[in-house]
Amino acid sequence: MEKTPKSMRLHIALFGRANVGKSSFLNMVSGQDIAITSPLPGTTTDVVEKSMELLPLGPIVFFDTAGFNDTTELAASRLRKTTETFRRAEIVVILCENGVWEEPETHIMQLAVEHKLPVVAAINKIDSNPADPVFIEKLKAAGARSVIAVSSIIPAQRETGLAAFKEALIAICPEDFINPPPLVGDLLPSGGLAVLIVPIDLQAPKGRLILPQVQTIRDALDNDASALVVKEREYVHLLERLNTPPDLIVCDSQVVMKMVADTPKSVPCTTFSILFSRLKGDMQLLARGVVAIEQIKHGDKILIAESCSHHAAADDIGRVKIPRWLRQYLGADIEIDVYSGRDYPENLKEYSLVVHCGSCMLNRRETLARLQMAERVGVPITNYGMCIAYVQGVLERVLTPFPAALDAYKRARGMNGKIYS
Ligand SMILES: Nc1nc2c(ncn2[C@@H]2O[C@H](COP(=O)(O)OP(=O)(O)OP(=O)(O)O)[C@@H](O)[C@H]2O)c(=O)[nH]1
Ligand code: SF4
Ligand SMILES: [Mg+2]
Numbered sequence: 001m002e003k004t005p006k007s008m009r010l011h012i013a014l015f016g017r018a019n020v021g022k023s024s025f026l027n028m029v030s031g032q033d034i035a036i037t038s039p040l041p042g043t044t045t046d047v048v049e050k051s052m053e054l055l056p057l058g059p060i061v062f063f064d065t066a067g068f069n070d071t072t073e074l075a076a077s078r079l080r081k082t083t084e085t086f087r088r089a090e091i092v093v094i095l096c097e098n099g100v101w102e103e104p105e106t107h108i109m110q111l112a113v114e115h116k117l118p119v120v121a122a123i124n125k126i127d128s129n130p131a132d133p134v135f136i137e138k139l140k141a142a143g144a145r146s147v148i149a150v151s152s153i154i155p156a157q158r159e160t161g162l163a164a165f166k167e168a169l170i171a172i173c174p175e176d177f178i179n180p181p182p183l184v185g186d187l188l189p190s191g192g193l194a195v196l197i198v199p200i201d202l203q204a205p206k207g208r209l210i211l212p213q214v215q216t217i218r219d220a221l222d223n224d225a226s227a228l229v230v231k232e233r234e235y236v237h238l239l240e241r242l243n244t245p246p247d248l249i250v251c252d253s254q255v256v257m258k259m260v261a262d263t264p265k266s267v268p269c270t271t272f273s274i275l276f277s278r279l280k281g282d283m284q285l286l287a288r289g290v291v292a293i294e295q296i297k298h299g300d301k302i303l304i305a306e307s308c309s310h311h312a313a314a315d316d317i318g319r320v321k322i323p324r325w326l327r328q329y330l331g332a333d334i335e336i337d338v339y340s341g342r343d344y345p346e347n348l349k350e351y352s353l354v355v356h357c358g359s360c361m362l363n364r365r366e367t368l369a370r371l372q373m374a375e376r377v378g379v380p381i382t383n384y385g386m387c388i389a390y391v392q393g394v395l396e397r398v399l400t401p402f403p404a405a406l407d408a409y410k411r412a413r414g415m416n417g418k419i420y421s
Pocket of ligand 1: 019040041043
């Protein structure tokens with residue numbers, strides 16, 4: 001990741017008065033003690049740059065700056081360096097404490113407006129001074145696009161603080177940084193071959209393929225590879241006719257168990273839904289989330305979130321099949337709510353798990369925002385494809401083409417899931 005050129009990284013600058021907790025905030029976001037903090041104002045003197053990977057956004061460079069209200073002799077030169085940072089930033093974070101929005105803060109906001117930079121206001125130290133809704137409104141009225149309330153040094157609150165910050169970034173960061181990872185091209189060598197297994201059942205629209213299938217074919221072609229499309233019944237026969245094994249098999253989630261059984265162990269395979277979890281969402285978060293299925297008990301509620309209000313068929317995947325498979329797997333009396341279209345409950349806390357659809361009708365920003373809402377309130381979230389492959393015992397196999405997601409899944413499973421092979 002260190003190889004990513006600086007120009008490709010999202011540049012985020014942290015400003016605020018001395019001692020407000022800028023360096024502590026940077027440490028919270030990075031998950032490491034990389035910046036020196038102390039109770040004495042004026043600890044950070046020069047602008048400190050720190051590059052990191054902030055999933056799901058990607059490579060970031062942070063600027064930790066000196067306090068804006070520095071009154072020491074060096075103040076003028078420090079303030080000049082700090083002010084220059086506005087020219088390099090793409091997002092400004094103004095750190096403040098509840099109730100304190102005075103000359104240093106308004107000055108920073110004014111410079112951000114002059115540089116046309118979006119502002120996240122972060123109210124810090126809420127463990128000792130909780131954020132007041134009136135103050136939050138005041139910051140929005142002052143021009144903050146997003147306001148978050150965090151406690152940078154309290155370990156139990158760091159995770160929610162970080163999730164809130166990511167959610168704010170996803171909402172406001174420039175479009176270029178929401179660019180998706182590849183769909184399938186990186187899994188296929190030039191001249192390679194993908195076999196796509198597409199069931200033609202009652203749910204399949206008449207006379208055409210659905211968008212994720214078409215996009216996968218197109219992406220293979222864009223990467224100078226080929227794609228063969230086959231129904232699940234003819235799949236084995238097709239494999240027998242090929243002189244060399246394909247480079248990748250992709251199937252509809254509904255036939256994943258059969259596909260895995262029919263595919264030689266040496267051939268990488270996955271599902272459309274899992275491919276799209278990377279393109280549209282945060283694959284590692286979704287892979288970790290699925291393990292929460294193991295913690296579900298009688299009476300727990302699961303949310304099935306569909307991002308469009310399509311016409312539901314009699315054996316609909318989200319409304320009928322996934323609830324049935326989950327109940328069979330758990331053997332528990334669980335409550336399942338289905339929300340569709342733009343409808344997404346504000347309060348996700350009542351759910352033990354969110355199972356999100358493949359988001360084929362949403363863009364990456366919208367999908368990430370929904371995932372982040374769940375992460376912020378600590379509710380595990382996964383998607384249809386991961387959930388189906390998990391309850392059918394083949395998730396590990398279909399995550400194998402994605403080492404980082406497989407690793408995230410294995411770690412989560414090691415921590416709180418039951419082990420199966
Ligand atoms: N209670 C509490 N203390 C915090 C929090 N964040 C930072 N602090 C404390 O506030 C003091 C200043 O933190 P720093 O991170 O050094 O602040 P800074 O804004 O970088 O300060 P300068 O570099 O001097 O401008 C330290 O003693 C931190 O431990 C918080 O969320 N809650
Ligand atoms: S947006 Fe979601 S619910 Fe709608 S068709 Fe796509 S995957 Fe299905
Ligand atoms: Mg500092």
